[in-house]
Amino acid sequence: DGGITQSPKYLFRKEGQNVTLSCEQNLNHDAMYWYRQDPGQGLRLIYYSQIVNDFQKGDIAEGYSVSREKKESFPLTVTSAQKNPTAFYLCASRGTGPEAFFGQGTRLTVV
Amino acid sequence: GEDVEQSLFLSVREGDSSVINCTYTDSSSTYLYWYKQEPGAGLQLLTYIFSNMDMKQDQRLTVLLNKKDKHLSLRIADTQTGDSAIYFCAESSSNDYKLSFGAGTTVTVRA
Numbered sequence: 354d355g356g357i358t359q360s361p362k363y364l365f366r367k368e369g370q371n372v373t374l375s376c377e378q379n380l381n382h383d384a385m386y387w388y389r390q391d392p393g394q395g396l397r398l399i400y401y402s403q404i405v406n407d408f409q410k411g412d413i414a415e416g417y418s419v420s421r422e423k424k425e426s427f428p429l430t431v432t433s434a435q436k437n438p439t440a441f442y443l444c445a446s447r448g449t450g451p452e453a454f455f456g457q458g459t460r461l462t463v464v
Numbered sequence: 465g466e467d468v469e470q471s472l473f474l475s476v477r478e479g480d481s482s483v484i485n486c487t488y489t490d491s492s493s494t495y496l497y498w499y500k501q502e503p504g505a506g507l508q509l510l511t512y513i514f515s516n517m518d519m520k521q522d523q524r525l526t527v528l529l530n531k532k533d534k535h536l537s538l539r540i541a542d543t544q545t546g547d548s549a550i551y552f553c554a555e556s557s558s559n560d561y562k563l564s565f566g567a568g569t570t571v572t573v574r575a
Contacts, residue, residue: 359506384561395468395552395565396507403560411562443506447561451495455506 356380359444359456365464366431366438374429374459376444382454384447385427389413389440390458396443402427431461439463470553470566476573482540484569486553489534493555496529497563498538501550510538510551548573 357378366372376385384403388396398411402421416435421427427446431438441460445453467489476482488496494515499507513520513527513536520527526539540547550568 357506386562388563393472393567395554395567396563397565398562401560401562445507445563451512451556451558451561452509453561453563454509455499457506458504460504 357444357446357454357456359442359459361459362457364459364461366461368463369433371430371432372461374431374442374444374461376427376429376456377425378427378446378456379425380446380448380454381424382446382448383424384453385421386445386447386453387411387417387419387427387429388443388445390443391440399429399442468553468555468564468566470551470569472567472569474569474571476543476571478543478545478573478575480543482538482543482547482571482573484538484540484551484553484571486536486538486566487534488536488553488555488564490555490557490564491534492557493534494558495556495561496527496536497552497554497556498525498527499552499554501552501568507552543571543573545573545575547571 360375386401387399400419402408418430444456447453497512498510524541553566554563
């Protein structure tokens with residue numbers, strides 16, 4: 354069945370390490386997005402990609418990097434430069450319409 | 465960025481109607497959305513409305529838009545315990561469909 358898959362569901366990182374969060378979709382959507390959610394706050398946009406091999410910074414891109422080599426995949430790397438990486442990360446995709454659909458999220462904790 | 469504001473909490477009795485309110489500031493908003501988030505999960509798109517519409521109804525959900533006042537509301541009829549969740553209001557423009565979110569309204573349904 355079609356959908357957006359994020360993995361892993363939980364991720365622990367030591368300070369100073371880079372980690373990569375996976376986001377895969379089989380909906381044939383061109384656009385994909387990464388958001389960060391902190392307790393009591395709305396979601397904030399990290400990066401987005403409107404088409405393969407192209408992506409743009411969102412509102413809080415510092416300390417993160419992405420790639421979009423395949424239409425189905427939009428991995429997010431949280432680098433050691435991200436000062437406060439502990440958060441819930443959500444990936445979304447959008448087809449030709451205005452509706453964006455979300456994955457189940459990855460909860461990242463720095464230990 | 466654009467501001468989207470919501471009240472943080474709503475408590476409602478089972479069987480009553482719930483009304484969740486949202487205000488936004490970006491006059492170029494093209495689409496306005498309501499998402500639902502259950503604990504530890506991703507966001508589920510409930511409904512969205514185009515900015516030239518006043519109202520949209522979908523089963524138990526009614527969305528009202530007052531574009532002049534930049535006010536959006538979501539009414540849930542016959543609220544059930546399964547409706548307990550965080551509800552996010554969001555807006556986007558048709559240029560890039562980046563979503564700007566409110567902080568979310570936590571709805572608690574009591575027996």
